[in-house]
Amino acid sequence: MSTTGWVLYTVLIAAxxxxxxSGDDAAGAAEPAGQAGQAVAETPGPRLDxxxxxxxxxxxxxxxIDVGPYDVPKLTLKxxxxxxxxxxxxEPFGYVTPFKEHFLEQMEYTGPGRALPEPENLxxxxxxxxxxxxxxxxxxxxxxxxxxxxxVSMLRGAMLAIEQANAAGGYRKRNLPFELVVSxxxxxxxxxxxxxxxxxxxxxxxxxxxxxxxxNSHIAIRVALKAEIVMxxxxxxxxxxxxxxxxxxxxxxxxxxxxxYLLVDYLYRKLNYTRVGIIxxxxxxxxxxxxxxxxxxxxxxxxxxxxxxxxxxxxxxxLQLERLKDSDVEAIVHWGDxxxxxxxxxxxxxxxxxxxxxxxxxxxxxxxxxxAGTHAEGVVCTYPWDPTREDVxxxxxxxxxxxxxxxxxxxxxxxxxDGMSMLIWAIQAAGLNRAKVxxxxxxxxxxxxxxxxxxxxxxxxxxxxxVFLARVExxxxxxxxxxxxxxxxxxxxxxxxxxRTLAADPE
Amino acid sequence: xxxxxxxxxxxxxxxLLLSGVVASAADPAATPGxxxxxxxxxxxxxxxxxxxxxxxxxxxxxxxxxxxxNDHVFAVRVHGDSVWIGTEDGxxxxxxxxxxxxxxxEQDGLPWRVISGIDVHPRTGEVWLGMxxxxxxxxxxxxxxxWHQLNSGLVNDVVYGVAVExxxxxxxxxAGASRYNTVTGEWSIFTEKNAPMExxxxxxxxxxxxxxxxxxxxxxxLEYDVQRGTWKDYLDPDGEMEIDLYRDDGxxxxxxxxxSYIEKTLWVSTYFGACRYDGxxxxxxxxxxxxVPSDFxxxxxxxxxxxxxxxxxxxxxxxxxxxxxxxxxxxxxxTAMKGKAVVKRGKQLLKEIEMPLSLPxxxxxxxxxxxxxxWVGTSKGVGHAIGDGYxxxxxxxxxxxxxxx
Numbered sequence: 057m058s059t060t061g062w063v064l065y066t067v068l069i070a071a072x073x074x075x076x077x078s079g080d081d082a083a084g085a086a087e088p089a090g091q092a093g094q095a096v097a098e099t100p101g102p103r104l105d106x107x108x109x110x111x112x113x114x115x116x117x118x119x120x121i122d123v124g125p126y127d128v129p130k131l132t133l134k135x136x137x138x139x140x141x142x143x144x145x146x147e148p149f150g151y152v153t154p155f156k157e158h159f160l161e162q163m164e165y166t167g168p169g170r171a172l173p174e175p176e177n178l179x180x181x182x183x184x185x186x187x188x189x190x191x192x193x194x195x196x197x198x199x200x201x202x203x204x205x206x207x208v209s210m211l212r213g214a215m216l217a218i219e220q221a222n223a224a225g226g227y228r229k230r231n232l233p234f235e236l237v238v239s240x241x242x243x244x245x246x247x248x249x250x251x252x253x254x255x256x257x258x259x260x261x262x263x264x265x266x267x268x269x270x271x272n273s274h275i276a277i278r279v280a281l282k283a284e285i286v287m288x289x290x291x292x293x294x295x296x297x298x299x300x301x302x303x304x305x306x307x308x309x310x311x312x313x314x315x316x317y318l319l320v321d322y323l324y325r326k327l328n329y330t331r332v333g334i335i336x337x338x339x340x341x342x343x344x345x346x347x348x349x350x351x352x353x354x355x356x357x358x359x360x361x362x363x364x365x366x367x368x369x370x371x372x373x374x375l376q377l378e379r380l381k382d383s384d385v386e387a388i389v390h391w392g393d394x395x396x397x398x399x400x401x402x403x404x405x406x407x408x409x410x411x412x413x414x415x416x417x418x419x420x421x422x423x424x425x426x427x428a429g430t431h432a433e434g435v436v437c438t439y440p441w442d443p444t445r446e447d448v449x450x451x452x453x454x455x456x457x458x459x460x461x462x463x464x465x466x467x468x469x470x471x472x473x474d475g476m477s478m479l480i481w482a483i484q485a486a487g488l489n490r491a492k493v494x495x496x497x498x499x500x501x502x503x504x505x506x507x508x509x510x511x512x513x514x515x516x517x518x519x520x521x522x523v524f525l526a527r528v529e530x531x532x533x534x535x536x537x538x539x540x541x542x543x544x545x546x547x548x549x550x551x552x553x554x555x556r557t558l559a560a561d562p563e
Numbered sequence: 564x565x566x567x568x569x570x571x572x573x574x575x576x577x578x579l580l581l582s583g584v585v586a587s588a589a590d591p592a593a594t595p596g597x598x599x600x601x602x603x604x605x606x607x608x609x610x611x612x613x614x615x616x617x618x619x620x621x622x623x624x625x626x627x628x629x630x631x632x633n634d635h636v637f638a639v640r641v642h643g644d645s646v647w648i649g650t651e652d653g654x655x656x657x658x659x660x661x662x663x664x665x666x667x668x669e670q671d672g673l674p675w676r677v678i679s680g681i682d683v684h685p686r687t688g689e690v691w692l693g694m695x696x697x698x699x700x701x702x703x704x705x706x707x708x709x710w711h712q713l714n715s716g717l718v719n720d721v722v723y724g725v726a727v728e729x730x731x732x733x734x735x736x737x738a739g740a741s742r743y744n745t746v747t748g749e750w751s752i753f754t755e756k757n758a759p760m761e762x763x764x765x766x767x768x769x770x771x772x773x774x775x776x777x778x779x780x781x782x783x784x785l786e787y788d789v790q791r792g793t794w795k796d797y798l799d800p801d802g803e804m805e806i807d808l809y810r811d812d813g814x815x816x817x818x819x820x821x822x823s824y825i826e827k828t829l830w831v832s833t834y835f836g837a838c839r840y841d842g843x844x845x846x847x848x849x850x851x852x853x854x855v856p857s858d859f860x861x862x863x864x865x866x867x868x869x870x871x872x873x874x875x876x877x878x879x880x881x882x883x884x885x886x887x888x889x890x891x892x893x894x895x896x897x898t899a900m901k902g903k904a905v906v907k908r909g910k911q912l913l914k915e916i917e918m919p920l921s922l923p924x925x926x927x928x929x930x931x932x933x934x935x936x937x938w939v940g941t942s943k944g945v946g947h948a949i950g951d952g953y954x955x956x957x958x959x960x961x962x963x964x965x966x967x968x
Binding site: 124125126127139140148149152154155156157158159163164165166167168249250253254257271274275278279282283295296299300301302553 | 634637676677679695696719720721737738762764766780781801803804805806807808809810816818834835836849859876877895897898924925926942943
């Protein structure tokens with residue numbers, strides 16, 4: 057494959073739908089029309105494209121989704137036996153068998169959209185981007201967003217993916233360039249809805265990448281559902297984002313639930329703490345981010361001693377820290393931005409608080425190290441991927457990003473690149489049809505091979521890839537997996553909760 | 564079913580066990596939903612067979628081929644001889660007498676192409692339009708008046724639902740609810756700052772009998788007492804997104820999509836199932852245990868305390884008789900050019916009826932009633948179910964008879 061981008065290919069779309077298609081279906085199928093340069097496994101076995109998808113399976117999938125407006129393709133729906141790899145001792149109401157468990161079976165799209173033909177007279181293939189990239193025009197209506205630096209990184213990652221795809225020929229089926237249509241998400245609740253309307257109905261994009269703020273992401277996906285367009289998220293780690301049963305929504309970054317599960321296991325199963333306190337941003341990111349830590353701590357019989365919230369960017373955290381100091385906690389978890397996290401740590405130490413300090417992934421940032429200085433040593437953060445892993449694709453991405461933007465790619469850039477690459481891959485495979493773009497993404501048989509690592513979708517199309525802990529050692533971040541750190545985890549039942557005799561009973 | 568065995572006795576209990584009914588009319592303590600002032604469901608036979616519901620066998624369809632501006636229909640509202648239809652690309656009005664369709668697009672003065680909600684003022688006949696990304700509009704005397712974020716107190720332009728409450732117009736928007744007083748011109752905004760909205764993503768709105776109900780994505784259902792100006796919230800008691808802990812313990816999920824209030828009974832739709840509340844008892848409806856075709860509900864419209872229709876992604880689920888959990892599910896098979904109605908009591912299949920025509924498409928998005936008739940908006944046009952001979956509740960199987968188209 058190319059070291060700078062995607063290998064692009066087209067596939068034949070044969071008429072007629074066949075039997076149910078699933079990722080495990082190994083039945084023979086007609087040969088897809090591969091393109092020169094297409095990556096193919098060298099050893100006998102499935103022929104894979106650069107994204108890691110089985111080409112024979114993809115060809116069958118494309119035939120299956122080539123249906124009329126009144127037909128629903130016969131696709132095998134993903135069925136998870138466990139929601140989000142939750143161990144039984146952190147499942148809600150673990151000693152009760154629930155009446156119903158959601159998110160275990162994949163949602164279908166049953167509308168007529170697959171029958172819409174590709175439009176004529178296009179000059180480009182538009183893909184939408186929405187993210188916090190610019191200050192709002194009025195401080196009174198929002199002012200500068202604290203998420204703008206994250207949004208700009210995400211935009212750069214998306215831009216790079218588009219540029220590389222265009223350098224490789226653009227939308228191959230019709231020799232059209234991809235065009236990124238960029239919308240600003242200024243963080244005000246509701247604004248993102250109008251932007252998605254514009255992208256879907258005026259700009260007529262084929263899929264959308266975004267956004268970061270949890271509230272705006274929710275608003276955006278409500279619009280995407282009605283407008284019937286794929287919404288790929290690469291920057292919002294709010295667990296509830298995907299817990300909405302919308303068949304058009306997917307996420308290519310591991311969420312705060314996965315990261316919190318790892319941190320909770322580390323705090324209680326590995327380090328054996330019993331008294332942990334929380335300090336978090338007083339916004340949706342902080343509020344929802346610590347939910348699973350709160351719940352997990354309580355369910356493991358070590359309820360959070362005290363949770364304090366602070367105003368983002370306030371600079372002064374004395375009140376919160378003094379309360380935490382008085383509560384005699386053994387460790388403190390922070391959930392918020394890097395600048396706040398570093399300032400809090402510095403003030404903690406100034407107050408004589410020597411508790412170990414744990415943070416969310418937003419604190420894995422050079423700004424954190426710069427502000428916290430020597431205090432940062434030993435700080436442990438959750439992280440949705442391992443940016444230091446040895447990987448040709450990742451190395452190539454970093455190099456290209458550095459060359460293009462004269463900056464190092466961060467997590468938002470890398471996930472933005474992966475998310476946009478997934479959309480480009482889907483459009484190349486499915487053609488200019490929003491429903492089919494959804495289908496090929498939602499029904500992938502194998503994890504997408506991203507620069508952030510393999511991206512396996514759960515039944516509700518959330519990224520269930522591995523998450524990591526980052527520890528500051530000698531002034532730099534060191535990333536370790538659960539296995540490398542020897543962090544135990546609770547028992548994960550192989551069956552859904554409703555069919556278990558008792559939800560909390562290991563089988 | 565546990566509740567049935569606890570509630571009843573004798574012959575009635577055995578029937579209930581067979582049919583999967585939750586509560587029995589023979590046991591007032593267990594009878595859900597009928598409070599003072601409500602219209603009772605049609606009398607059911609005194610025998611062990613509760614009877615069968617009315618099944619709509621005569622349908623007609625309206626699409627772009629017959630004059631709709633677009634087939635993707637988000638809203639349907641009947642007023643007098645007019646059927647107002649909101650589509651993804653324009654507004655339409657079907658005159659039932661002349662059977663002609665008149666359509667308005669942006670070039671005809673419609674402020675924005677996507678119409679997601681419609682209500683008609685019962686006194687003035689003014690048509691109020693909720694526009695998906697375009698704000699709120701009033702169509703009156705051939706003229707469109709337009710309110711949006713920049714010229715009014717409308718809190719957001721992405722309007723999912725609209726409802727007329729006395730002199731007020733309520734708009735359910737993606738960033739809160741707005742209320743416009745058509746007499747004084749005053750706007751009120753309801754968000755997390757002055758209403759119990761944990762999230763402000765309003766989805767559906769309805770008004771009846773002094774109460775406004777908002778279906779709020781992430782905040783369940785909010786009830787606004789118009790006279791008192793007070794709010795009450797209905798949330799999923801377990802507070803968890805991934806499970807419904809106990810059945811019938813409250814609203815089935817906080818992500819609600821539609822509300823319909825009638826005869827002191829609240830009907831709710833969500834993407835996780837549906838439910839009904841009579842002021843004392845909640846009852847959930849799920850596809851794995853009753854006749855509703857799917858748990859993905861786009862909308863709900865109730866006809867009475869005993870009957871409600873759910874627009875789902877896999878057809879139309881009509882709970883024809885709540886007391887006996889009797890459903891009629893309508894779907895279409897365009898390959899065979901046929902429609903199908905399936906009658907179920909709980910999970911028990913009672914009858915399958917084929918018909919020449921049914922819904923234009925199984926992806927149903929909106930429902931409204933028109934006397935005995937029903938109008939359904941789908942993603943491929945509008946279906947009109949003709950209710951000649953319609954009756955409420957159930958009738959003995961013989962009386963229901965074979966009613967040809």
